[in-house]
Amino acid sequence: MTRHHKVAIAGSGLAALAAAARLHEQGVKDIAIYADGLGGTPYIAAINFVLPDNPYGDTPEQYAKDMLAAGYNIGNKELVREMAANTLRGYELLCRWGVTFAHNNDGSIKLRHVSGHTYPRSLCQTTNLIGVEIEKVMLKRLEEAGIEFHRHSVVVSLLKNDSGKIDGFTVIEEGKSGGEPYNVYAPVVVASWGGVGNLLGTSTYPDDVKGNTLGMAKNAGASLVDLEFIEFEPMVMMSPAGAVGEPCPTAMLGEGGYLLNSDGERFLLEVRPQGEAGAPKSLINHEIWKQVAKGKGNPHGGIWVDLRHIDVNILKAYPWFYNRLIQSGCDPKKELLEVGPMPHSFSGGIRIDSNYESDVPGLFAIGEACGGLHGACRCAGNAASQATLSGLLCAEGIMRTGELDRTVSEHPVVYNHDDSVRAKYLGELQKIAGHALGVYRNGTDLQAALEATQRIIDAPDTANDDLTAQTALAIHLIAKAALNRKESRGTHNRTDYPEQNPDYEKEFVY
Numbered sequence: 372m373t374r375h376h377k378v379a380i381a382g383s384g385l386a387a388l389a390a391a392a393r394l395h396e397q398g399v400k401d402i403a404i405y406a407d408g409l410g411g412t413p414y415i416a417a418i419n420f421v422l423p424d425n426p427y428g429d430t431p432e433q434y435a436k437d438m439l440a441a442g443y444n445i446g447n448k449e450l451v452r453e454m455a456a457n458t459l460r461g462y463e464l465l466c467r468w469g470v471t472f473a474h475n476n477d478g479s480i481k482l483r484h485v486s487g488h489t490y491p492r493s494l495c496q497t498t499n500l501i502g503v504e505i506e507k508v509m510l511k512r513l514e515e516a517g518i519e520f521h522r523h524s525v526v527v528s529l530l531k532n533d534s535g536k537i538d539g540f541t542v543i544e545e546g547k548s549g550g551e552p553y554n555v556y557a558p559v560v561v562a563s564w565g566g567v568g569n570l571l572g573t574s575t576y577p578d579d580v581k582g583n584t585l586g587m588a589k590n591a592g593a594s595l596v597d598l599e600f601i602e603f604e605p606m607v608m609m610s611p612a613g614a615v616g617e618p619c620p621t622a623m624l625g626e627g628g629y630l631l632n633s634d635g636e637r638f639l640l641e642v643r644p645q646g647e648a649g650a651p652k653s654l655i656n657h658e659i660w661k662q663v664a665k666g667k668g669n670p671h672g673g674i675w676v677d678l679r680h681i682d683v684n685i686l687k688a689y690p691w692f693y694n695r696l697i698q699s700g701c702d703p704k705k706e707l708l709e710v711g712p713m714p715h716s717f718s719g720g721i722r723i724d725s726n727y728e729s730d731v732p733g734l735f736a737i738g739e740a741c742g743g744l745h746g747a748c749r750c751a752g753n754a755a756s757q758a759t760l761s762g763l764l765c766a767e768g769i770m771r772t773g774e775l776d777r778t779v780s781e782h783p784v785v786y787n788h789d790d791s792v793r794a795k796y797l798g799e800l801q802k803i804a805g806h807a808l809g810v811y812r813n814g815t816d817l818q819a820a821l822e823a824t825q826r827i828i829d830a831p832d833t834a835n836d837d838l839t840a841q842t843a844l845a846i847h848l849i850a851k852a853a854l855n856r857k858e859s860r861g862t863h864n865r866t867d868y869p870e871q872n873p874d875y876e877k878e879f880v881y
């Protein structure tokens with residue numbers, strides 16, 4: 372089997388949906404989406420847009436400043452300003468495709484104040500997660516508009532021709548017994564396959580985001596940036612068992628919640644006297660780590676969050692969180708919650724230009740698959756905004772490049788799969804990454820990770836399984852980037868280089 376399209380999109384999360392929607396609006400026909408799940412999108416609670424009637428006097432310029440400041444000034448300024456300048460258009464795109472947002476009783480849009488932002492500018496739904504709403508309404512409308520969805524389809528490699536351009540990708544249908552790999556041809560391929568997934572072991576990511584895609588992009592010749600910046604969600608539930616992995620929204624700090632150590636101290640006030648509300652996630656992670664290092668943490672390696680004094684109706688306005696706690700036998704009105712940092716999203720990825728095209732012609736990257744926007748740390752709710760805006764701006768960039776009219780060439784179908792190789796190496800790779808690439812890192816562990824991943828990359832049997840080889844390469848590159856950055860900045864913390872260093876305020880490309 373072979374398929375041909377004008378645009379082939381890998382992934383069906385928010386970035387993919389936004390790109391497909393905007394391409395369709397511009398009259399592009401023959402768009403197809405290939406994926407085996409919905410990625411992180413259905414879990415999105417907060418999405419930021421600066422709307423003209425923002426009651427706090429917010430502006431796109433302030434939004435750009437907040438993004439750059441939260442990113443420790445190493446986000447790509449041009450891309451950040453472009454994203455912020457188009458914030459309203461991102462909101463309007465979602466509205467045109469049927470997404471609705473929660474309103475206050477007076478009819479104004481409900482805005483929440485989440486980490487890293489000067490003003491409340493985070494939109495939501497209060498009856499369900501906004502990400503569930505987005506997937507539900509947009510998938511249906513896009514299908515009705517003629518976008519092809521190939522579900523249960525996993526992209527396993529990119530097809531690059533002799534002149535260095537991307538001609539499509541190879542796909543397998545997951546779970547289909549006897550499903551043969553086949554090639555999908557398109558002059559425009561959009562990587563919207565999400566972030567690092569479970570490369571580091573336990574995380575908040577769903578299983579369909581595997582992170583091997585970073586290695587796949589590298590194998591196709593794409594340049595990668597900001598690989599050392601993995602976002603750790605600071606307040607993920609560490610107990611009881613039924614709630615482990617559920618992020619306690621940092622918006623709870625904006626609702627009046629606060630963090631406590633084992634002595635019952637509101638330790639964040641020592642470094643942030645104005646209060647916990649709006650505290651950047653990186654700061655929360657650092658301070659939690661310090662409390663744990665001082666022996667003032669909880670038994671699971673985190674701290675506690677106190678929500679007991681918050682009105683129950685406010686807690687219930689986060690139903691996915693409140694209901695999961697109650698169902699797990701934990702009442703946030705009655706008890707302190709054990710929370711701590713876990714890998715959650717990725718600020719690095721494929722390096723892109725202002726059209727969201729990589730330096731391999733024909734390969735575009737959006738959402739968590741691309742890097743450079745968030746710098747060393749992203750503002751809360753901004754992964755979703757970036758997914759929307761990158762999808763929109765990429766769809767418009769594709770029209771400018773002229774790639775749609777390119778003729779593609781045929782390639783042989785090549786796919787190596789060996790379950791015994793996966794069983795042998797994937798668990799070991801997760802252990803290596805989880806140990807070396809946590810919230811705090813050091814040169815000795817990173818060097819060991821670099822060597823251990825290189826050994827697996829070089830092992831003769833690794834070549835028998837593409838997923839394993841790509842996974843090993845992805846972790847190897849992240850370890851290399853983390854080892855090279857000899858400073859502490861944003862989400863990247865080195866115990867051997869605890870200070871921020873101005874020499875590192877430039878782009879490192881891998």
Ligand SMILES: Cc1cc2nc3c(=O)[nH]c(=O)nc-3n(C[C@H](O)[C@H](O)[C@H](O)COP(=O)(O)OP(=O)(O)OC[C@H]3O[C@@H](n4cnc5c(N)ncnc54)[C@H](O)[C@@H]3O)c2cc1C
Nearest residue numbers: 382383384386410411412416417526565738739752754755
């Ligand atoms: C629990 C949780 C809560 C979150 N909450 C928020 C929030 O409140 N606000 C916020 O801004 N961000 C949040 N995030 C982050 C946010 O979900 C992601 O950054 C966002 O969904 C990125 O959109 P995306 O389209 O780039 O990727 P995703 O939504 O992750 O979608 C990736 C897509 O790629 C597919 N895919 C993966 N590999 C392949 C492959 N090899 N071939 C084909 N398809 C592939 C996946 O199946 C999926 O369809 C949260 C993440 C998690 C995990």
